[in-house]
Each structure stands twice: as C-alpha cells, then as structure tokens.
Amino acid sequence: MIEAGRLSLNQATVKNLSVAAAADLCARHGIEGIGLWRDRVAECGVAESAAAVRRAGLHVSSLCRGGFFTAADADGLAAARADNRAAVTEAAKLGADTLVLVCGGLVSGSRDLGLARRMVADAIGELVPFAQRLGVRLGIEALHPMFCADRCVIASLGEAVDLAAAFPADAVGVVVDTYHVWWDARLAAEVARAAGRIVGYQVCDWVLPLPAGALLGRGHLGDGVIDFGPVSAAVTAAGYRGYVEVEILNADIWDAPPDQTAATVRERFAAILDARGPGHQ
Amino acid sequence: MIEAGRLSLNQATVKNLSVAAAADLCARHGIEGIGLWRDRVAECGVAESAAAVRRAGLHVSSLCRGGFFTAADADGLAAARADNRAAVTEAAKLGADTLVLVCGGLVSGSRDLGLARRMVADAIGELVPFAQRLGVRLGIEALHPMFCADRCVIASLGEAVDLAAAFPADAVGVVVDTYHVWWDARLAAEVARAAGRIVGYQVCDWVLPLPAGALLGRGHLGDGVIDFGPVSAAVTAAGYRGYVEVEILNADIWDAPPDQTAATVRERFAAILDARGPGHQ
Numbered sequence: 083m084i085e086a087g088r089l090s091l092n093q094a095t096v097k098n099l100s101v102a103a104a105a106d107l108c109a110r111h112g113i114e115g116i117g118l119w120r121d122r123v124a125e126c127g128v129a130e131s132a133a134a135v136r137r138a139g140l141h142v143s144s145l146c147r148g149g150f151f152t153a154a155d156a157d158g159l160a161a162a163r164a165d166n167r168a169a170v171t172e173a174a175k176l177g178a179d180t181l182v183l184v185c186g187g188l189v190s191g192s193r194d195l196g197l198a199r200r201m202v203a204d205a206i207g208e209l210v211p212f213a214q215r216l217g218v219r220l221g222i223e224a225l226h227p228m229f230c231a232d233r234c235v236i237a238s239l240g241e242a243v244d245l246a247a248a249f250p251a252d253a254v255g256v257v258v259d260t261y262h263v264w265w266d267a268r269l270a271a272e273v274a275r276a277a278g279r280i281v282g283y284q285v286c287d288w289v290l291p292l293p294a295g296a297l298l299g300r301g302h303l304g305d306g307v308i309d310f311g312p313v314s315a316a317v318t319a320a321g322y323r324g325y326v327e328v329e330i331l332n333a334d335i336w337d338a339p340p341d342q343t344a345a346t347v348r349e350r351f352a353a354i355l356d357a358r359g360p361g362h363q
Numbered sequence: 364m365i366e367a368g369r370l371s372l373n374q375a376t377v378k379n380l381s382v383a384a385a386a387d388l389c390a391r392h393g394i395e396g397i398g399l400w401r402d403r404v405a406e407c408g409v410a411e412s413a414a415a416v417r418r419a420g421l422h423v424s425s426l427c428r429g430g431f432f433t434a435a436d437a438d439g440l441a442a443a444r445a446d447n448r449a450a451v452t453e454a455a456k457l458g459a460d461t462l463v464l465v466c467g468g469l470v471s472g473s474r475d476l477g478l479a480r481r482m483v484a485d486a487i488g489e490l491v492p493f494a495q496r497l498g499v500r501l502g503i504e505a506l507h508p509m510f511c512a513d514r515c516v517i518a519s520l521g522e523a524v525d526l527a528a529a530f531p532a533d534a535v536g537v538v539v540d541t542y543h544v545w546w547d548a549r550l551a552a553e554v555a556r557a558a559g560r561i562v563g564y565q566v567c568d569w570v571l572p573l574p575a576g577a578l579l580g581r582g583h584l585g586d587g588v589i590d591f592g593p594v595s596a597a598v599t600a601a602g603y604r605g606y607v608e609v610e611i612l613n614a615d616i617w618d619a620p621p622d623q624t625a626a627t628v629r630e631r632f633a634a635i636l637d638a639r640g641p642g643h644q
Contacts, residue, residue: 193590199548228509230546231588232571237546265511265518267480290513294575307512309474 083314084326084355090115090143091347092284092329093122096340101131103340105138111344115143115325117284118176120169128175135176143325144221144257144282145169145178151205152186152198152235159205162186166209173218179324180221180281181213182257187232198235203245210253221281222246223257226265228296239263239272246279255281258317259329261288261300264308273316280322285310285355286330293333300330303350310354326355364595365607365636371396371424372628373565373610374403377621382412384621386419392625396424396606398565399457401450409456416457424606425502425538425563426450426459432486433467433479433516440486443467447490454499460605461502461562462494463538468513479516484526491534502562503527504538509577520544520553527560536562539598540610542581545569545589554597561603566591566636567611574614581611584631591635607636 091113093104101122108116116135123131123145135142148169153159173181185202188195206220213220224242225234236242242256256276261284263269273280287306292299303310314326328347335343372394374385382403389397397416404412404426416423429450434440454462466483469476487501494501505523506515517523523537537557542565544550554561568587573580584591595607609628616624 188588193588195546195548195590226508227546228507228573228577231569235546238548241548265476265508265516267476267519267522288512291575292509292573292577294572296509296573296577307469307474309476 083311083318086348086352086356087114088324088326089113089348089351090117090141090325090327091344092117092144092146092327093119094146095328095330095335095347096343097336099340101126102134105134105140107340107344108140109138110341111348113344113348114139114141115327116140117144117146117327117329118142118178119146120172123172123176128172132176141325142176142178143327144180144182145173145176147182147184148209148220149183149234150186151202152189154190154192162205163208166205167212170209170213170216170218174216178218180219180255180257182221182223182282184223184225185234185236187230187235195230195235199241202235203248206245206249206254210249214250214253219252219281220254221257222254223259223282224262226262238266238268239276240268243272243276243279246276251278255279257282257284258313259284260308260310260313261286264288264313269313270316273313273320277320280317280320282324282327283317283322284327284329286328298331298333300332302330302335302346303328303354314355326351364592364599367629367633367637368395369605369607370394370629370632371398371422371606371608372625373398373425373427373608374400375427376609376611376616376628377624378617380621382407383415386415386421388621388625389421390419391622392629394625394629395420395422396608397421398425398427398608398610399423399459400427401453404453404457409453413457422606423457423459424608425461425463426454426457428463428465429490429501430464430515431467432483433470435471435473443486444489447486448493451490451494451497451499455497459499461500461536461538463502463504463563465504465506466515466517468511468516476511476516480522483516484529487526487530487535491530495534500533500562501535502538503535504540504563505543507543519547519549520557521549524553524557524560527557532559536560538563538565539594540565541589541591541594542567542569545594550594551597554594554601558601561598561601563605563608564598564603565608565610567609579612579614581613583611583616583627584609584635595636607632
C-alpha cells in the first residue's frame, strides 16, 4: 500500500550517528528520505548538514523538533520563541517538508492543563506568520497521553486537528505517529477530519513491557501490537502522499550496528506497509 | 467540595493487608467506605469478608474486579464468563455498590482493536441480565491508553460511556478514575455525558517518572500533577453522590506502615477534595 520509495529514516532511530553518517547509511540502503534532529544538525552546522543530505541524494522529510511552548516565566517563553524561530529557519535551509512540533507539557509548578493548551495555541499563532514567510509548514504532533504531563499536552490526534484547523492548511498541519495514537477509538474519524492537513506520518511499534520512563520502549514494525494497515489506509485516504518516517526510540536499537538497523527498517517497511511486500496484503 | 464522609479506601492501596485487617484499618481512621479486591476476598471467604466489613461498620463501595473479556479461545472465554458470574455473585453478597470491570486488552496473538472492543461489548451484554437478577450494577472503567494493549481496550471515558449507554442505566455505568483520564481534553464533556451513569469515582495522582511496566507509578493525592478540583466538580455536576475511593497502586506505599498510609489518605482527601480542608478552595 505504501511503496518503499516513500520510506524515510528518522535520525532518532540511529541516534548515535552524525547527520553525515546517517545520510550515508540511508544512501547505502536505498532509503530516499531522512528525518533530521536539530541537536545533530547543530553539531555539524546547518549548511554542512544540508550539503551532506544533498550529496547522499536524500529528501528531508522533517526536522525534529520545535515546540516546548509552555515555559513558566518570561525568560523561558522568550527563549522558546527564539528557539522556535531558529528551528523554522533551519527547516527552511534544510528544505524539510515539515517542522515537527512537540508542544510541551504542563507549565512547571502548575496543574492547569487548560492553561498549557492555551499557551500552545498562542505560541503557534505567533510562530505561523514567521514560518509562512520562510515557507515552512508546521506539523503538530499529538503525543501519547502518558507524555501529557512532561512533554506534550496535545494528547490525542483530535486535539492536534482542532489546533491546526485554526490556521491556514498550508501553514499548519498534523503529524500522525502510530506509536502515539494507535489506541484511540476515534483515530479513523480524526485522521479523516485531518484530510489535507497531514504533513507527516511516522511509524514504529508498541512493544511491552514499557521501560522505566516510558520514552525508549518503541519497537521495529512488527515487533509489537500495532495494526499498521488500517492506520496507513486512513492516512492515505486523507490524501497524504509524503514520506513515511520510521522513528524508533529504543536504547537497544541505538546500540545495534546501524547497517543492521537500516536493513531491518527496510525489510519491515516492505513487509508490513508495502502491499507488494512478502506475506502481507 | 467532597466531604470526608464519602472517603473510601480501596484495598489495593494497602495491598498487603487481608480484608479483615484493611477493614480494621479503615475503622481506626474513621474511613467509612472500603473497595475490596476479589483475591483478598477469596483468601478469607466471601461470607467472612462481608462479616468483617460489617463488624467494622463499613460500606463496600466497589468490588474489583470483573472483566478481562478478551480471551483467545473457547475455553478462555468460558472461564471468563464463569469468573464474571462469580464476581457478580460475590458483589451481591458483599453489598458492593458496583462491580468494577477492567475489560481486557487485545486478544492474545491479535492486533485487532475493533475485534477486542466488540468482544467486550458482547460479553457485557451477556453478563447484564445475570447482574440485574442479582441487583449488581456493573461499572466500566476506562484505563489509561498506556494499558490498552494488555489490560483494557476501553482507553477513554468516552468509549466507556458509549459502551454503557447500550444498557439500562441501573445496570451498567462507568467508573471515573482520575489516573486514567486526567489527560483527556474531552474529559469534562464526557463526564457530563455520563450523567446518571457514574457508579464509581476513584482518585490517585499522576507521578513522574513512570516506573518500568507503568503499573505501580501512582501517587497520593497532591504528590503529582492532577488538578482534582475540576474533575470532582464535573463528577458532582453529573450527579454522582457515592463514595470516592482512593486507589493507589505503588510498591513504596505498599511497603509503608498501613496506619501511616491511611492517615495520609485521610489528610490529603480533606485537603484536596474537601472544600473545608486547609489551604484549598
């Protein structure tokens, strides 16, 4: 259903590699897209990162990440504002399809979810004109509710769609990540409602048991319980034709040889997302 | 807002105690309600458990738990059916206000969420006439989405309300547990929609970081990030006037002296849920 040419490797899956090494890895394995992370981009510089990706013949499907809009004081908010403008500028220079926004958790010292959500909406509203001037599309990512307190108060796809809908569709969309939204009984309906606004589709699997901290428990496609077919079909029906990023935060996978990881990513993608892969409809 | 007389101690908070010891603990601390667990009830027998609770002058606010409806084969389904009938019978003998249902995760070996959800609905439908004959009200509990795969495919309050709404309100309701639903942007709306169907209100706090397995990371009221005021107000506005169970699954609290735990439960309940408590509106 999703052909192998749409595979993109998110750099977080091979976290120990520099941008240049990750780009070379993709080229070696016939992976045509890459999702970059700002910390790694900063290490070798934006211009050199863009050049490395270009040399490898890759398309930058996303830059991760802007967001964290819920600072507790004026200095923190000013820093977040500056950092998000820097992220937009970097996304433009890298030619990224979208700047992924992880919006931030509760304000430190506060239990007010409504306040945090209003701050997120306000901050995105403030960022949009700047992003539009630079031609960068923002992608709001709903994170799993287990990250609501400390990483992202936008805890369901429906919320992300509501938030994006306040802005022009060419300025703000949503990123669908199977790990974060697979459990949602409203998922199909919310993906349909996101038609024309899906600016990123990330995949990895839900694997049990959760490790302490819950952040690094993700798995290769097929190692967990997510039924990727219906989600992919809904995302496709909603008009998304872009790259599909495999993004797996998992310490064991970080420790594995990157070539082994890339080979597994490719194989599983073909077997599970691509209708022409072996053993799957 | 919620007076201390409505406090109930769920036995899972003092997991190491027998029913009799937990009942005595409640009596010593002026806690008038108790939520019982079937494994502990089975240890000393249903009749003796009922007698112990009666001697202590307590009301049984809930029996935990029925459910786990998603067995993979006929034998497993038959066992689940028998076990749920036994649970209803025990709830009736104990005079419990509600039998809490934790509905079960994905069918073993399956990734089909829709299938699991249909099995849950079918099994509840089959159980309802039996529960009605015995005068036991079933309470569907939505669990946090991080438990969707292995414990409960009913992963949001809205789903639980939809499921309950298929049955008479005096037969099937929903249990609201702050730990599981606090993150939900639709929470206020779904609690309002549950008006007349809320058959249990359980409270504990969301504490970070999550421990491995995520099950035992819950905290005393006030130790985490949940804003109990708005949830309690919504539950009250929806007509719930029953006991409020403090249910905290936490290995450190299990290891603490039970009298210390009960005292903390009482203090925090008064301070955070009861308007007349110190330092809270």
